[in-house]
Amino acid sequence: MIRMSGKMTLTFNREVYANLLKEALPRAINTKEEYERALSIVEALMYKENLTIEEDQIYDLFIILIEKFEAENYPLQNLSTPHSRLLHLIEANDLKQTDLLDVFGSSGIASEVINGKREISKTHAKKLGARFNITPSVFLA
Secondary structure, three states: OEEEOOEEEOOOOHHHHHHHHHHHOOOOOOOHHHHHHHHHHHHHHHHOOOOOHHHHHHHHHHHHHHHHHHHHHOOOHHHOOHHHHHHHHHHHOOOOHHHHHHHHOOHHHHHHHHOOOOOOOHHHHHHHHHHHOOOHHHHOO
């Protein structure tokens, strides 16, 4: 950690990152099994509280690999967006904006997300996944 003007700033630890890479072994996804493995790594990181900088980088790397695989193998699935998926689930479950206050924390944030003015955060994706009993990655771009 580096101390700058009274604030603590976390620094990227290359050794920690290298160990995470060795553990996760990220690579291009070519099979359904590799895809499922990548999804499980992302989901494990999504549910972990307070990701380190290094874990956040691994998470981002796997999201890129997953998105590439999905774009190549599930092109129709990619016509929808996290926002449109949320709207579909709200409608399918006959919910109102106020029904999701426990997910978003305030009516202002709920309104912005539902109206497409704000993207769904990782935290909100986790809560939405739990709410609808589906993988949180459905709500991430």
